[in-house]
Amino acid sequence: MQASRPVRPAARFSSVPPSSLAVPADQPDGERRPLGSGGEGWFAYEGWLLGGVRESGKADQFASAHESHHKQLADSTAFGLLCRALRQLESTEAARRARAFNRTTAPVQEAFASWTPATAIGWTRNDLYAAYPAYAGHWDVMDRITSLAPSPYLAVHAAHASARASMQAPVIDIALQVGLRDLELADIPRRLRPDHRFATLQRHPIDWKALVARIDAALVADPRWAELQSARSLSAEMFSSPVRTIWATVNDTVYAAFAEILDANHCPTLTNEGHHGELRSLLAAAAEDALPLTLTMADPPAIDRTTLVVLANAESETYVSGPLGPAQLLPTDITIDHMVTGPVSPHLLLCLRQGASTARNFDFADRRGPDVGSSRAHLRRGELDDAGEFRVSLLDVADQPPSALLREDVPTYSIVDLSRFDTELVRRWDGLISSQRTALVIDVPLAENLPVWLANEDATLRYAFIRTQPQGRIVPFLLATISLPDVHSHLMLRAMSPATVRVLRAAFDELSQQGMQITQDNTVVERYEPMLGIVLAHLAIEERVFGIL
Amino acid sequence: MMTASADLLQPLLDAAALTDDLAGPDALRRLWALVGDDDPRREEEFLDAISPDDAHDDGLPLRVGQWTIDLTATAVRTGVLTALVAGVLIPHGLDDFAIGFVTAVLPTVIQIERVQLSAGDQRLLVELRAKRDLGSEDELYRALPRSVRKEINRYDFADFLERLRDAGFASGPAGGPIQLRAP
Numbered sequence: 001m002q003a004s005r006p007v008r009p010a011a012r013f014s015s016v017p018p019s020s021l022a023v024p025a026d027q028p029d030g031e032r033r034p035l036g037s038g039g040e041g042w043f044a045y046e047g048w049l050l051g052g053v054r055e056s057g058k059a060d061q062f063a064s065a066h067e068s069h070h071k072q073l074a075d076s077t078a079f080g081l082l083c084r085a086l087r088q089l090e091s092t093e094a095a096r097r098a099r100a101f102n103r104t105t106a107p108v109q110e111a112f113a114s115w116t117p118a119t120a121i122g123w124t125r126n127d128l129y130a131a132y133p134a135y136a137g138h139w140d141v142m143d144r145i146t147s148l149a150p151s152p153y154l155a156v157h158a159a160h161a162s163a164r165a166s167m168q169a170p171v172i173d174i175a176l177q178v179g180l181r182d183l184e185l186a187d188i189p190r191r192l193r194p195d196h197r198f199a200t201l202q203r204h205p206i207d208w209k210a211l212v213a214r215i216d217a218a219l220v221a222d223p224r225w226a227e228l229q230s231a232r233s234l235s236a237e238m239f240s241s242p243v244r245t246i247w248a249t250v251n252d253t254v255y256a257a258f259a260e261i262l263d264a265n266h267c268p269t270l271t272n273e274g275h276h277g278e279l280r281s282l283l284a285a286a287a288e289d290a291l292p293l294t295l296t297m298a299d300p301p302a303i304d305r306t307t308l309v310v311l312a313n314a315e316s317e318t319y320v321s322g323p324l325g326p327a328q329l330l331p332t333d334i335t336i337d338h339m340v341t342g343p344v345s346p347h348l349l350l351c352l353r354q355g356a357s358t359a360r361n362f363d364f365a366d367r368r369g370p371d372v373g374s375s376r377a378h379l380r381r382g383e384l385d386d387a388g389e390f391r392v393s394l395l396d397v398a399d400q401p402p403s404a405l406l407r408e409d410v411p412t413y414s415i416v417d418l419s420r421f422d423t424e425l426v427r428r429w430d431g432l433i434s435s436q437r438t439a440l441v442i443d444v445p446l447a448e449n450l451p452v453w454l455a456n457e458d459a460t461l462r463y464a465f466i467r468t469q470p471q472g473r474i475v476p477f478l479l480a481t482i483s484l485p486d487v488h489s490h491l492m493l494r495a496m497s498p499a500t501v502r503v504l505r506a507a508f509d510e511l512s513q514q515g516m517q518i519t520q521d522n523t524v525v526e527r528y529e530p531m532l533g534i535v536l537a538h539l540a541i542e543e544r545v546f547g548i549l
Numbered sequence: 550m551m552t553a554s555a556d557l558l559q560p561l562l563d564a565a566a567l568t569d570d571l572a573g574p575d576a577l578r579r580l581w582a583l584v585g586d587d588d589p590r591r592e593e594e595f596l597d598a599i600s601p602d603d604a605h606d607d608g609l610p611l612r613v614g615q616w617t618i619d620l621t622a623t624a625v626r627t628g629v630l631t632a633l634v635a636g637v638l639i640p641h642g643l644d645d646f647a648i649g650f651v652t653a654v655l656p657t658v659i660q661i662e663r664v665q666l667s668a669g670d671q672r673l674l675v676e677l678r679a680k681r682d683l684g685s686e687d688e689l690y691r692a693l694p695r696s697v698r699k700e701i702n703r704y705d706f707a708d709f710l711e712r713l714r715d716a717g718f719a720s721g722p723a724g725g726p727i728q729l730r731a732p
Contacts, residue, residue, distance in 0.1 A: 041611035066611050100700050102609070107593060109609055134574060134615050137596070140589035185700040195647060202590050203644070 039063035039497075043070035043109075047316030047547070050497050058121050059131040064317065064499030065117035070109055071316050077167030078270055078278040079105060079194050081295065082175055085282060088293050089180065100185040105167060108198045110135065112163035115142035119156065120234065145201065150208055153228045153238055157254040158206070165258040166198040168270040172278040176285045191267045200265045201258060211257045218249050225250075241510055244306065307510045312447035314503040318547035319496050321473040325542060326385075327362030327392040339395050340410055341381035343537045344530065348412040349380045350397070350405060350432060352420055354443065354549060361543045362392055376420070377429075379405070382542050390471075392542050402430045413531055414438040415538065418492060435490045436528070439535040442478070442494040443548055446504075453482050454517050460484075462521035463508065465501050468540040475540040476501045479524050479532070491528045495539060495546035557664040558630045561673070562620065564666055571617040574600075580629070583666065583673045584636035585731040591636065594648035598632045599625075630664065631655050637675050637731045642716045646709060653697045654709060657681075658689060659718070662726050673731040682720045683710050 039060040042049045048067035050060075074080030083105065087098035114135040118128045125143070129136040145162050146155035169192040178187050190196040212229075219225040224243055228250075231238060239247060252272055259269040270278065279295065286293045330338075340346050351358070355376055378394040385391045397405065405412050414432055416425070418440045426433045453459060463480040475495050482489045496504070512518040525532060562568075565579040572580075574596050581595050600616055618625050635651035643651065663676035681689060686707045693701065717727055 040613055043609040043611070063611055070609055106609060107590075107597070113609075132611070132613060134612060137574075137589060137593045141593060144589065186698060186702050189702045190647075190650070190705045195649075199590055199594075199647065 041067040043067045043074075047071065047318060049318045049320055050499075051320035051322075058123065058127075060497065061121055061499045061502070062117050062123065062128070062131065064497050064503075065120065066113045067317070068313050068503075069113035069116055071313050073109055073112055073163055073167060074105075075313075076275060077164055078171055078275045079167040079169055079192075081275060081279050081282070082171050085175075085180060085286070085293055085295055086183070088295065089291065094181075097184060101188075104185065104193045104195045106195070107138075107141065108163050108166045108194045110138040111142035111198070112159060114138040115146065116156065116159045119146075119152075119159075122234075141202070145205075148205055148208060150212060151229050151231065152234050153231060154208075154212075154250070154254070156234065156239075157250050158258075160251065161254040161258045162198070162201050164272075165255060165262055165269055166194045166201060168259070168272075168274060169194070169197065170268055170270055170274075170278070172282050176281065180282075180286070180289075180291060197262055197267045197269075200267055201261060204261050204265060206257055206261065211254065214257070215250055215253050218253055219246065222246065236506075241307075241513060307507055307514065308447045308451070310503065311450075311507040311511075312445060314496075314500050314507065315445050315447060315548060317497060317500050318545060319500070321475050321495070321540075321544050321546070322471075324361065324363040324544050325390055325392060327364050327394065329364065330393050330395045332396060334395055336379065336395075336397075336400075336404060336407075339379040339381050339393075341383070343382070343541075344534050346410045347534060348405060348407065348410060349534075349538060350412055350414040350429070351378045351380050351394075352376060352414060352416040352425065352429070353378075353441070354417050354419060356549050357417060357441075357443065358394070360545050380538070380542070382538065390541060402428075402432050406431055411437060413534055415441060415535055417441050417443045419443050421490075437531055438490055439528070439531065440490050440492045441539075442480070442492045445548055450511070450516070450518075456484070457517070458484050460517040460519060461508075462519055462524055464520065464522045464524045465505065466525060466536070467498075468536055470537075470541045473540075474498060475546075477536060477540075478504060479528075481524060481527075491524070491532065493535075493539075495543075557661065558626045558633075560666065561630075561633065561664065564671060567620065570619060570621045572620050573615040573617045575615070577618075577629075580633065581636065583671060583731065584633055585672050586636055586640070591639075591648060595632055595636060598635070598649040598652045599629050627656075628652065630661065633673065634661055634664070634675050634677070637673050637729050638677070638716075640732050641729055643709070643712045646712075650701065650705070650709070654693060654701060654706060657693050657697075658683070658710070658713065667730065674728065676726045676728050677718070678726045679713070679718045679720045679724045683714055683718060684720075686710055 040051055041063045048071065050064055050067060074084060079101075083098055083102045086094055086101055088094075089098075114128065114132075115138070118125075118139060125136055125139050128139055142159055142162075146158045149155040149158045171188060171192050174187055174192070175183050178184075185193075215225070215229075225246055228238055228243065228246060237243075255272045259271075262269045283293065283295065285291075286295075336348070339348055341349060353376060358376075358378070377396070377398040377400075379397050381393045381395075383391060383393070412432055414429070414437060416433065416438055421440055432438070450461065454461060460483050461480055462483055463478060465476060465478055467474070467476045469475070476498055478494050478496065478501070480492045482492075508518050508520070561580060561583060565576075565583060567576050567580060569576070577596060577599065578592060581592050584595075586592070599618060601618055618629075620626060620629070632648055632652045635648045635655060638655075639646060639648070639651060658680055660678045660680050661675065662678050663674075665674050666672065667674055681692070683689070686703075689710065690698065690703050690706050693706070718724070
């Protein structure tokens, strides 16, 4: 199996059912933490960083879902996509302009990403205040809209529809008339800005009686609607696959009601899926002007789009398990003998990684980090230094023949970034890249690649999750193989936050129910021993930053 | 009557028991209460308008802690006072505008003459006067600081001036001060 690095995850988000995947409702209550003690996150246009995670409690679940909701809202609306496009122009000026645009989305984004995940995990306002005091005010703002809804199910719809309608302004035409390179926030009147539109929705409450009548009319023959509408509390099943058609109908109807309020108040609004057309115009114009945008339109996949969208969203996380550890690049006159390392048992560890992956994972005392990026073959050794601190040493072996690294006394294991794994690389390191001695780090989006890998009907993704906790840091891993009858591929793995583990687990379950060949298989763990234990130890102990580059 | 706008703030800080140099959102909410608007959206707008720039870095941060502003800095005091006055002005026919918008453009257009608390219910009373001819929209737009001009739409600004005129603000001999009271 080979994987090529696709372009950035595509912008094909639409209105995604909220919480069945992003936040399963069946999690036990986390331990109550002292005030302000959750993980910290940072959503920056394309994806997010998540750090400070100390336990798999609800606060970290909230942090992960909060960022995921930001991304969902940005990717499923014209204004959000415009912010991304402005930021991708990559100049100081463009960053300033993107910041100004992004700031007008903040009241909508924060209200949506505070209220919605908090509600999905069963948090009250007080729970949210205890973990993230600065977000209780944003919760209040969305609560003002959702508390008028006649049921918890419709309250969730109201949060989605009000936030998306606020961000679904026809702004791309103006952007193209002015030119993306010259566009200033001043070119956008306030009736097209998310903050003003969201405020308008708060001043003009929806007529829920009329709206419920419209939904009743649309779903008149469906008894499940009455069940959803009468449920007193939320559960994951209310947003799961079997009732997803109901989600779509209700979503369309509630969205239309909010859009009508905006239109009536001089705030023109795109249709529910109107951002697709806007993005198409934007990309066509960008291509004409040779603008360096990495936004893309994706072909609709054959599998239920929603699940892959949720998976892609979860994969936008960059998980930071702790502060970077010290590392050094050794002089090239160091012998290969010197690189024999632990843990578990003596071995050599060959790392064939993307330069940026090496550079972002270590604190290079001699500031030679950037040089590390230019060489992409290292032997790696981890050891405790005199101060009792764990230190990583790298030796550049890019010019060495494979035979120099094959020894009789100790085995040589390899960690290879999946994006670099191809026949040429296997040939270059002939004899070293066997499936029993090599683990592949999944640094490409599964959401993009699973449909390709599993296009062969005989192929199956077998996976397991395993949790490691080196020095108190929590580092769970996905382990996976693509197996054909009688053949098992190399082991693939990726570390992620505990919250993202839950999202992936739920997404795999759903894709499997939809007929994709995905199956949980805990024998994956033993099949790759002893290599697995050694590789996991190196990754979890020595590295800190995990996710797609 | 005090003249320097930054000094106009001190009695309000005293009334809201803001005694520390550094103030975070919770303390500043007490200050906002003097304006009397209990709409959580307006309160968030107020906090957003006066929060430090680095609270709005590249992207949308999720922070455990709170930001603070330094109430001894003149520019900060002026900003806080302007945002409070915006909160008093908005209910008088400018509901369609956000606190941040009004805070950004007000200093170019309106002079804050006097600020005090009503004796009974401690609500904010302000006395405001038009600084310039409110009819010359283009000229006034050009008078906005460059950084503000990059973010404020000129038609929105013209709309804002119209609402000020509707509220009775005028320039020239007719342009006496106008007294407004927080609701």
